Amino acid sequence: MKPINIGLLGIGTVGSGTFAVLKRNREEIARRAGREIVIKIIADRDLEKARCLAGDGIVVTDNVYEVIEHPDIDIVVELIGGLTIARELILKAIAQGKHVVTANKALLASYGTEIFAAAHEKGVMVAFEAAVAGGIPIIKALREGLTANRLEWIAGIINGTANFILSEMREKGLPFETVLDQAKQLGYAEADPAYDIEGIDAAHKITIMAAIAFGIPVQFDKAYIEGITKLTREDIRYAEELGYRIKLLGITKRVSSGIELRVHPTLIPVRRLIANVEGVMNAIVVKGDAVGTTLYYGAGAGAEPTASSVIADLVDVTRMHTADPMHRVPSLSFQPDLLSDTPVISMDEVETSYYLRMHAVDQSGVLADITRILANFDISINAMIQKEPDEHEDKASIIILTHLTIEKNINAAIAKIEALPVIMGQVIRIRIEELNNK
Amino acid sequence: MKPINIGLLGIGTVGSGTFAVLKRNREEIARRAGREIVIKIIADRDLEKARCLAGDGIVVTDNVYEVIEHPDIDIVVELIGGLTIARELILKAIAQGKHVVTANKALLASYGTEIFAAAHEKGVMVAFEAAVAGGIPIIKALREGLTANRLEWIAGIINGTANFILSEMREKGLPFETVLDQAKQLGYAEADPAYDIEGIDAAHKITIMAAIAFGIPVQFDKAYIEGITKLTREDIRYAEELGYRIKLLGITKRVSSGIELRVHPTLIPVRRLIANVEGVMNAIVVKGDAVGTTLYYGAGAGAEPTASSVIADLVDVTRMHTADPMHRVPSLSFQPDLLSDTPVISMDEVETSYYLRMHAVDQSGVLADITRILANFDISINAMIQKEPDEHEDKASIIILTHLTIEKNINAAIAKIEALPVIMGQVIRIRIEELNNK
Known part of the structure; x- marks a missing residue:
């Protein structure tokens, strides 16, 4: 069968990882997907870097529209991130009849409903496993693996930077600021770490998971968000004395009056498996009425773990792209015309x-x-x-x-x-x- | 859209759980699947029990062929188990053009390759999430979530009975026989517990996971199997002193000379998350070259956790049954004509x-x-x-x-x-x- 052609928007950390893994595991991926998955064109502002990475045989451009409008491209992979140009590009790609794979959690947490509706109308897929918890296939578990359940709650360590800081504060008894500096030096925290330590990144991810779990539109503006900047080592120590560990959790829960959606530092019993997830790792606990609690653990960030999810989406789209659009897995698990208006309740x-x-x-x-x-x-x-x-x-x-x-x-x-x-x-x-x- | 009609073979523990969850979560499952999933006919030897459970509106029979040959049935759910009649029934259902959902690990570990080939030829799906690790969506993770990876190894606590026994032996310092008796009284162990404590059940499951992970045929006869019956509390205690915990693991690993496939008691470092999985719970660690190690945890048995997986498969088949058969997710993740002949090596x-x-x-x-x-x-x-x-x-x-x-x-x-x-x-x-x- 003829290959599936990919157009890549952005060749930063995750883009380079995707490129490298697709190349290294090309034969094995093709045996799974049923055909080859080939990157045909890459758009990046840094043309020189992109050319150097791409080598021969791949078109490199600094014009993103060239990718979206390319007649041979089956799937557009959006790895630019942020809320500026990504939304327009994804909507244009959908309008062109392209399937889309994206890792853009900020975008989906605010504009996901609009994007998924546009994709549904056009009969294309938008896949986004890489947007939540890096390499952990949690979106697939929620959207497909647990569909029998009335889901009750999700609680996740979904920001590796914050978890690394809390682990180090506890293990070494150091104050927040000292560990944050270390995290920056190790490359675990950005120069501007606000998204991670203020809980915004975790809120993007729990917003997306809440939509899939409960069949509601994405509503990032309704999330309660509290970061870890005010946590002290005293509280971490006292919590331990009481049998608890403090983690930054994203939590969403179905209660009688609606849906809870919140990110904040949380004491959890030390004997829970998730309390023992340390360093930059992520883990998500999902509670369903039939299955009970299940837990998913792995690397929540990094070039190749995130690429693992991007490529899993590419294989999914490849396996399913010829299917009748009315019979594909819905982006948010629930059929788009059957979303619920259950409200997100105030903190x-x-x-x-x-x-x-x-x-x-x-x-x-x-x-x-x-x-x-x-x-x-x-x-x-x-x-x-x-x-x-x-x-x-x-x-x-x-x-x-x-x-x-x-x-x-x-x-x-x-x-x-x-x-x-x-x-x-x-x-x-x-x-x-x-x-x-x- | 018209409902998807299910024929159920066997209404024991898992069958009853499937019936109960489908009924309780009917509306939510339909919102995900895009149409209703309805049990139309049930076959069981115990007609009275089946009738009592089914209530009105569902045909109850003791003739399994009535289910398989029923013209309105879209999916046959095989929950009889074992190697006697199940194989014939599944192959006949496939021949009738029915999709099949099964929890039969023993059957798939020995005859899976034949069954999947028959299904592929006929253009129907055979789904089996419930065959491995109860409610944990591990088959989906391996078959779809981690497709980017060259998988390196899998190690799993995949028999809850054995894990319960080892947990109790360690926590209470009791000998094997005493705890086995307790497990029988609690209903965690069968009257004949050989499958669980001799490692056979775990070997069925790791055989199936090996096939999906490495794209090889199922080869239960090549698995090395050693149970927990000879373990002593002394060894459990000494292992702890050395920083290790003893777990019955199913292990499969890709090495230069082939594939390792084995079940045996194993010392693992206490600091690993999986070492802290206690009681009847299951957990599987999967190592991929891109994603690193990921872990999946949950209930490995029980009526509703297993039903969670059976129904997830029903939703999957419902979502995908109209798709071009050449573009569905292959049963073993790899395309059936592209399996590898990499040998399973001897212990x-x-x-x-x-x-x-x-x-x-x-x-x-x-x-x-x-x-x-x-x-x-x-x-x-x-x-x-x-x-x-x-x-x-x-x-x-x-x-x-x-x-x-x-x-x-x-x-x-x-x-x-x-x-x-x-x-x-x-x-x-x-x-x-x-x-x-x-």
């Missing part, structure tokens, strides 16, 4: 439990004041530790784990506690998730 | 490292004798512990961890060591796998 309405830490003047009656405030908001206490003040100090640390309550109640209680004259500074609040099989 | 040729434990008379020169024998076979020692004899005893336990060597060499060395007059009884030999990302 104020989320029910979870909490780790609280505060500094209090070491005098009688303090605990009574705090526990009375919590009781007034109907918040019950699961565990409490009081750490005696160090010598030459008069402030004790009080750590409280609460049972389940509503976010707006804990916030109101915290405001009251902070207003107590015996409480010094702010109350630290970190959410807890048990992630059990119930 | 004698396998290279790995070993844990050895022996009882020796506590006298000088013993270690010199043992180490000389190992050196003569070019086996180098990684670690050695000598446990002093208990009071009133004169035999010391000697534990040796070797570096990599060839199985036939270690066996020859063990024979020589056992022949030493100072060595009492047999040398215990357990294989070690590092399962690292290299």
